[in-house]
Amino acid sequence: MSALEILGLSLLALFVLAGALGTVLSKNLVHSVLWLALALVATAGIYVRLTAGFLAGAQVLLYAGGVITLAIFAVMLSARIEGGPIPNESAKRGRGALVALAVAGLFGGVLLQADVLAPRDLPVVDAADIGRSFLGEYVLPFEVLSVLLVAAMIGAIVIARREDP
């Protein structure tokens, strides 16, 4: 792994962590959403570094495009319903930090001690391979997933709809 590659990966990781920390620490909910967008897009960069180009595209489209937009809508809608800016403070931080650090320490410690395999020189998986997998080996989960998405869409509409139209 060349120095440039290391630098690039570290930079991406820095963006991801900065976005994540911004998401959970920001006092402004809209800022939180935007920090999340940063983290997700930077994650897409990580995917590219891991030779998963198609997944990076999907990540940007679905997350940065779909989820972030949805979240912004939700923030604005609930702000309108509540009437005024939505508070976004945190509470019981010590407790949360303790559990988070414990998880990080435990998992990180295990990972550092583990003998992780290095990436091998394997053929790159491109979009065509993924498409073949979806329509071949994983066709049943794929179709079930589409049913799930329809169900989620209908469910979201039913849940969020006004009681008296």
Add this chain to the structure above:
Amino acid sequence: MNLHSLALAIPLLPLAAAAIVGLVRPIGRRGGLAATISIAAAAASLGCALLLLSHTAERFVLKLPWLPVGGRTLAEVGLRFDGISAPMLVVVGTVALMVQIYSVGYLSDEASGPRGRYFTWQSLFLFAMQGFVLSPNLLQLFSFYELIGLCSYLLIGYYWEKPSAGRAAVKAFWITKLGDVGFLIGLLVCWTQYKSFDLAAIEHAMTAGPAQANTWLLPALLFCGVASKSAQFPLHVWLPDAMEGPTPVSALLHAATMVAAGVYLLVSTSFLFAASPVMGEVVMYVGAFTAVFAALQGCVQNDIKRVLAYSTCSQLGLMVAAIGAGSVAAGYFHLVTHAFFKSLLFLAAGSAIHAVHTNDLREMGGLGRGMRWTGVFFGVGMLALAGIPPLSGFFSKELILASLEEHPVALVLGLATTIMTPYYMGRAFLLAFSGKPRSAAAEHPHESGWLMRGPMLLLCSLALIMGVFLWSFADTIHEPVHLEVTSIGLLGIALALAGLGLAWVFHGPRKTVIDALPKSLLEAARSSGVDALYVFGWRHVVFVFAATVSFFDRYIVDGLMNLIGWAGDRAGDALRRVQTGRAQDYVLALFLGLLALVAWGVWGG
């Protein structure tokens, strides 16, 4: 018809009558029809018994296995016909038939419904009694013993709307049950000792098998049952109170048959008592003491039925004493003669009560003029009970005194009874039938109808002549009797006459003395110390024990339960605070669990 079906018919006919009268409501509601069915069954049953009496040479046992356990039978049900049961069958059948006929006249004022009930219980009682007499084993004896006790309870409580009758019925039930507990334990002891309930098998095991360690135990327990049913001291207290029942019931159950069941049990199991000299003596002394004690009480009663009740107690004591002394024939024969003359006395007393509507001797007097028949019947009964020759009571009393000859203490007690018996009977007779009427009702008494006089006449003749059957009776039960002119026998006659003379002196027609004894002595004698003993035992022993148990149950047992409940309640209250309702707290728990699992996987596994 062979003998077996005759023997079967004796108990089953009354049972059928009881079922018909008791279960078919239209018949039960019509008192006359119920009485007819019941009397017909009793008469047929008596007929069978009489036919069997001429075949006492043939002994037979009919058995059906009952309670099969692991290839053998725990018990059997059946009939045992032999010389012992034959006379009892006839006595019970005769008295029962006479009493049932008499009851039709006695209860003619009653409504139909209660009369149907009365005859149901009468028939059921006859079934129970005859079944008891025919029982070949202890288990069956016990079952019928209990059935007899139940019938006694039901019949004493016939006038159930009277509180005193209800109390008397319950008292009789409980006191007899008290003794029956002993009987029940005796059954268990019998099984452990002899592995059988069958009387013949037990007798065989006793003679042929290895000697048992505690031969006194089984007879002692059986005697508990005997003492309660046959009203032996100190379990006699229910019998005077049982007089709350209708007089015919008193005549049948509480004079002739039911109370004799205990004595009959003694007769049936006499071989057990013979094997244990200690128990024999205990039985004898209990009987002799009861005889004197009850006779003393009889001397001071003003209720004519209570006089007879204590007399019954006393005479049963004599029977028990004779059997305890080893003379089964004397006790059994006295049972037979007593059954006839005591039921006669009760029926005659009932006739007088029917006429003057009171039991109180102080409100009678001079009844002899208006009720000559009744007076004669009562007089004959009295003389028979007093033991005046040649009436039936004389023979049996002489036999009993002869049997006590070798036991001086018991003999003295027996002789004391011999003088007291004629005294209290003479007193009752003179107070009721001679002298001047002492109440308005006694001025113009009406003689009872033939429906009541007929049975009395038959019983009277039996009381007169029963003595001559002594030798054939002895043949039937295969026991030798020796009736000789001895000094004790002559003394007995003299004492009986002396007792009658005393009664004449104190209570003769010219006198108006009710009580011959000083007042303080009377009070002491009447205030029943034994009853007080039971009340004391109840209040201070049973009740304290019950209170202790109740306390233990309420505060220790329940307290423990309440503590567990309280602890659960408090724990639940404390634990419910864990359920905060905040989703994030649940998530926290989720991650703590995850951490624990992973840590376990890393370091623990």
Add this chain to the structure above:
Amino acid sequence: MNEIQFCLLLAVALFSIGIYGLLTRRNAIGILLSIELMANAVNINLVAFSRVHGGAAGQVFALFAIALTVAEVAIGLGLVILMARTRKSINVDEARDLHG
């Protein structure tokens, strides 16, 4: 330390930060965003392992996970809207009707 190990450590960090947000945020939308972070960490793991293992399976599962997350977000945000409408607040501390 190689590339894969680095990515896995990054995923652990991302996941822990998500836990912190999940436990501390009072706002329902904030909680949902934290869950997104955690899901993202999982996806990084999937992709990193597929880089070692080869084949399309890892990426396919990552795509499945992304789709599921999107569905979850849709439902979750629907619930937030409903909560805002019925309670006039999306503070999760106030939604504790099931407390013991």
